[in-house]
Amino acid sequence: MAKNEELFNAIMKGKRKDVAALVQAEIDAGANVGSILMESMIPAMREIGARFSRNEVYVPEMLIAARAMQAGLDLVDPLLSKSGHEPLGKVAIGTVKGDLHDIGKNLVAMMVKGAGYEVIDLGVDCDVAKYEEAVNNGVQVIMLSALLTTTMPYMKEVVSHLKAKGSKVKILIGGAPVTQEYADEIGADGYSSDANQAVASVEKALAK
Amino acid sequence: MIKTIAIGSLNNFVYGRCPKPVKTKRGLEIGTGIVFPEVNFTLPAMNINAQTWPQVIAHYTEMIDDVIHRSVELEVPQLQIEFETLPDMTLNPAWGLEINRLLADKLIAAQAKHGIKTALRFTPNDIREFSRPPIMRSGIHWEHMLEVFNKAGEAGADFLSIESTGGKELNDEALINADLPGVVFALGVLGCRDMAFLWKHMVAACKKNGVIPAGDSACGFGNTAMVLADKKMIPKVFAAVVRVATVPRTLIAVEQGAVGPCKDCAYEGVYIKAITGTPIALEGKSAACAHLSPIGNIAAAVCDCWSNESVQNVQLLSGKAPMVSAEQLAYDCRLMNVAARRSPEDALRLRDWLVESDAPLDPQAYVLHPEVVLRISKKIVQGETAYDRTRIAVQAALEELRKGADDKSYRLDPREESWLDMMEMAIEDDIPETEEAMIAQMAPHVDKSKCSLAEYGIEA
Numbered sequence: 274m275a276k277n278e279e280l281f282n283a284i285m286k287g288k289r290k291d292v293a294a295l296v297q298a299e300i301d302a303g304a305n306v307g308s309i310l311m312e313s314m315i316p317a318m319r320e321i322g323a324r325f326s327r328n329e330v331y332v333p334e335m336l337i338a339a340r341a342m343q344a345g346l347d348l349v350d351p352l353l354s355k356s357g358h359e360p361l362g363k364v365a366i367g368t369v370k371g372d373l374h375d376i377g378k379n380l381v382a383m384m385v386k387g388a389g390y391e392v393i394d395l396g397v398d399c400d401v402a403k404y405e406e407a408v409n410n411g412v413q414v415i416m417l418s419a420l421l422t423t424t425m426p427y428m429k430e431v432v433s434h435l436k437a438k439g440s441k442v443k444i445l446i447g448g449a450p451v452t453q454e455y456a457d458e459i460g461a462d463g464y465s466s467d468a469n470q471a472v473a474s475v476e477k478a479l480a481k
Numbered sequence: 482m483i484k485t486i487a488i489g490s491l492n493n494f495v496y497g498r499c500p501k502p503v504k505t506k507r508g509l510e511i512g513t514g515i516v517f518p519e520v521n522f523t524l525p526a527m528n529i530n531a532q533t534w535p536q537v538i539a540h541y542t543e544m545i546d547d548v549i550h551r552s553v554e555l556e557v558p559q560l561q562i563e564f565e566t567l568p569d570m571t572l573n574p575a576w577g578l579e580i581n582r583l584l585a586d587k588l589i590a591a592q593a594k595h596g597i598k599t600a601l602r603f604t605p606n607d608i609r610e611f612s613r614p615p616i617m618r619s620g621i622h623w624e625h626m627l628e629v630f631n632k633a634g635e636a637g638a639d640f641l642s643i644e645s646t647g648g649k650e651l652n653d654e655a656l657i658n659a660d661l662p663g664v665v666f667a668l669g670v671l672g673c674r675d676m677a678f679l680w681k682h683m684v685a686a687c688k689k690n691g692v693i694p695a696g697d698s699a700c701g702f703g704n705t706a707m708v709l710a711d712k713k714m715i716p717k718v719f720a721a722v723v724r725v726a727t728v729p730r731t732l733i734a735v736e737q738g739a740v741g742p743c744k745d746c747a748y749e750g751v752y753i754k755a756i757t758g759t760p761i762a763l764e765g766k767s768a769a770c771a772h773l774s775p776i777g778n779i780a781a782a783v784c785d786c787w788s789n790e791s792v793q794n795v796q797l798l799s800g801k802a803p804m805v806s807a808e809q810l811a812y813d814c815r816l817m818n819v820a821a822r823r824s825p826e827d828a829l830r831l832r833d834w835l836v837e838s839d840a841p842l843d844p845q846a847y848v849l850h851p852e853v854v855l856r857i858s859k860k861i862v863q864g865e866t867a868y869d870r871t872r873i874a875v876q877a878a879l880e881e882l883r884k885g886a887d888d889k890s891y892r893l894d895p896r897e898e899s900w901l902d903m904m905e906m907a908i909e910d911d912i913p914e915t916e917e918a919m920i921a922q923m924a925p926h927v928d929k930s931k932c933s934l935a936e937y938g939i940e941a
Binding site for chain 1: 523524525526527528529567568569610611613653654656657658659660705709712713714715716793
């Protein structure tokens, strides 16, 4: 159960103004901002993700919730930085070189962010150098997306390159033609078949 | 602009026949009475680069040989191949043109040796979106596309097609937000403007080089919506409305001079056939190798070429997948052609079975029902502008879906009922009557890093 159920429900229903007002009230009352985030806001996004997985809501409803969440984050984030609160982890995501598909990638980014991670969106048509730059900037997880069977093999190049450099970054892959078998074959650290599962994959990768 | 529809009667709206058939220089005819396979194939998972190019050539050689061999064995009367390039093959025009020439030579030789009538549809990629925001009317990607269009004839193409993407940069986001005004802006304003620009150039290139300008597909719009609905990401009724909203956009190719067949993945093609009388290719159950759909049978009801969308060159128990796919299409076509040979009534009976097996089960199939198509098409052509037509298409689709739900002509998931209400409110409140008003409403909210309106001739 969420600590602040009213805030939890406001996010679930996508009520942006209510979320902002409720978060502001918590801040004004001197509540711990990390606690607001971790015990009310993130549980709401996880619940909406779970409902999506159970086919109880559609993506547009998740996005409405995410925008409401953002209204709260806009108030919480500056205070979190000041208090030294760290995000759960730092993740970079991008569609691989030669591939311009980004609907799935954007959904994964939204869900992972909603789960409390800092997400850097590298965009589409990303080459090895772009992923490597993100690794050099301190991300702990790289997420690779591909929709085409002829761009999917580029994932192997990224994995091989980063592993050869001795990088400890966790590499997760996904996209329509991608499978767990392919992830195993190329030495990726994980695979997810949809946006909600991607959150679990990030958690699992960082727990290793 | 077309003001009346070419097919006014349900009895004249059937597979294999259309008011404006097309004939190629080697004598292949489309729309004169038979349905025949249009086979498309692609590479298995592999990198495409200078080092792997010999393997790429070997794959295409094997695929075309297999498909021709099986088609001859099964006595297919006509065979059309679609070569849909992979992005690298339009980014490097010489690569795409080389493969096209290879396929054309094989088809010409097969016709000479076996008597099977053959044709090749060349479909380069719309690579303009490799620039972000997409640069639509200039730049290296557009130059490469022009080069490919202009050399298609020399490389042996009979038909030129494309799955153009103008407006897709905004449509993707509108889809996942189920944002109907966003879809209408992307398709009815940006998509339609780009189609007029693009197809003017494509038709000119075709005329210069002896290639038939065939048609476009709103695949990146309508089929993206269908796939999202299949994955339960967006409501099916929303995807059904998006499908109809793509019609005015794809229609512009014909108004610019395309003569068909419209692309296989353009399910809006049924409307294009009804409105223009030009032949269409379609794909359904035998394209499950490429994507799933709720419209596997109904898609065949009024098709002229029957396609598999695309299949990878991988080994199956019986043989390589492209050959298997060619066989599936051949048998589908045989059945349709036997029914048509028996009598026009038998063809209509088979058409109706194809329709009735899908239309009651899904709103996306329902909007492809020939009766619904004719009713909506008549309304669409009343529009004075491409935008107006798009707005009318959305409104007409919603009216049909509402009526169909009320009289239980199709199955509407209770979870989707509220989405029908929301879309009706959106058309009432948020979709203005004129393009000018729509641009004024949407332009201030366009993310300039994603879309440059100037690329569509819209002043900032």
